[in-house]
Amino acid sequence: MSEARNGVNPAFARIEALTLAARPLIVCDVDEVVLQFIAPLERLMNDAGMEFIDHRYRLTGNIRHVETGDLASRDEVRALLHGFFEDHGRLQTPVPGAADALNQLSERAQVVMLTNMPARFLTTREEVLARNGISFPVIVNDGPKGPAVSALAERVQAPLVFLDDSPSNLTSVRDTVEEAHIIQFIADPRFFALADPVEGARLISNDWTVTRRYIETVIQKEARSD
Numbered sequence: 001m002s003e004a005r006n007g008v009n010p011a012f013a014r015i016e017a018l019t020l021a022a023r024p025l026i027v028c029d030v031d032e033v034v035l036q037f038i039a040p041l042e043r044l045m046n047d048a049g050m051e052f053i054d055h056r057y058r059l060t061g062n063i064r065h066v067e068t069g070d071l072a073s074r075d076e077v078r079a080l081l082h083g084f085f086e087d088h089g090r091l092q093t094p095v096p097g098a099a100d101a102l103n104q105l106s107e108r109a110q111v112v113m114l115t116n117m118p119a120r121f122l123t124t125r126e127e128v129l130a131r132n133g134i135s136f137p138v139i140v141n142d143g144p145k146g147p148a149v150s151a152l153a154e155r156v157q158a159p160l161v162f163l164d165d166s167p168s169n170l171t172s173v174r175d176t177v178e179e180a181h182i183i184q185f186i187a188d189p190r191f192f193a194l195a196d197p198v199e200g201a202r203l204i205s206n207d208w209t210v211t212r213r214y215i216e217t218v219i220q221k222e223a224r225s226d
Contacts (some may be wrong), residue, residue, distance in 0.1 A: 010119050011141040011148040018137055024109035024219050026102070026154045027149055029164040029185075032114065034098040034134055036189040040091070044084055049128035055190040057167060059206065085121045092128055095187040097109065097208030108219050109161075111136040112152065114145060116169070145169040146176030153177050159222040161215050167198050174192060174200040181218050183211060 045051060045063065050072055053062050063072040063080070068078035072080070102111055115125065117138045126138050141148050145164065152161050162173045163183040174182050184201040186192040192206040202218075205211045 007150065009142050010153060011114070011139050014137075014139045015148065015151045016156070018112070019153070019156070020110060020155045020199075022156060022158050024159040024161070025110045025150055025152060025160045026105060026109050026215065027114050027160065028102065028111060028136075029166070029169070030113055030138075031092075032095075032165040032187050032191075033163055033185045034095050034102070034113070035092040035128065035132075036095060036187065038191060039150070040088055041080075041084055042094075042176045044088060045080065048080065055119075055194050055220070057165070057186070057191055057195050062184065082118060085117055085124075089121055090124050090128055094132040094134070096207065099209040101212035102134060102136065102214065105215055105219075107170075108216070110156070113138045114141055114148060114152075115139070116141050116143075116145070116166075144172035146172035146174075149173045149180065153180070159218060161218060162209070167196070170198040170201060170225060174198070183214070183216075185211060 028034060028180065035122065042052065047068050051066050052061050053064055056062060062075045063073065063077060064070060065072065071145050079128050101113050107133070113129065116117045117125065117140060122138060129135065129138065132149050139148065149162055160177065161181045161183065163185045164170050165186045170182055170184055173180050182201045184195070184198050185206065187196055187206050189206060190191065190196060203214045
């Protein structure tokens with residue numbers, strides 16, 4: 001990786017330091033995929049006098065002040081998220097079935113967690129994941145995830161599955177890593193029900209049993225084709 005790229009995104013130095021084998025790779029988001037995010041964020045918003053306008057999948061432009069009805073600004077949303085990670089990140093609870101599914105899949109594939117969050121909260125995130133039985137390498141990313149997933153794909157030269165809740169990250173990976181198997185996963189049932197399917201997603205899910213079975217099928221098919 002170039003020094004310039006390393007300087008832009010903290011993910012690349014971590015990716016270069018990973019020991020990866022030529023085995024299938026599962027690149028998995030954290031918030032709202034393996035750790036509950038929307039529900040605890042909503043509680044924090046309520047305490048701050050804010051609420052979601054609807055359950056469409058976006059933050060900026062979808063949060064308002066209850067008292068005035070004014071939209072929360074981009075800076076206010078950013079401050080809300082940083083406050084969440086600062087004060088509530090260590091209290092996040094797992095999405096049902098996530099730990100069991102990933103640990104079963106890890107018998108046949110490598111697993112890496114790729115999360116967009118301020119890097120200073122990495123240690124807390126690793127501790128929370130480990131406490132909940134999810135002990136895989138955690139990479140902090142900044143911006144669209146396509147470039148980081150591309151760097152991981154270059155390292156393994158093997159089937160790659162990418163799971164995320166964010167349409168922008170799913171689209172970024174779809175457009176950057178053509179061979180990736182894209183899974184759109186949203187744990188919160190309200191947001192899942194109203195989510196627009198991302199073009200190119202092979203599976204849209206909020207159930208880890210269904211998701212695990214799909215990934216197992218991908219791995220089996222890829223193994224037979226080799």
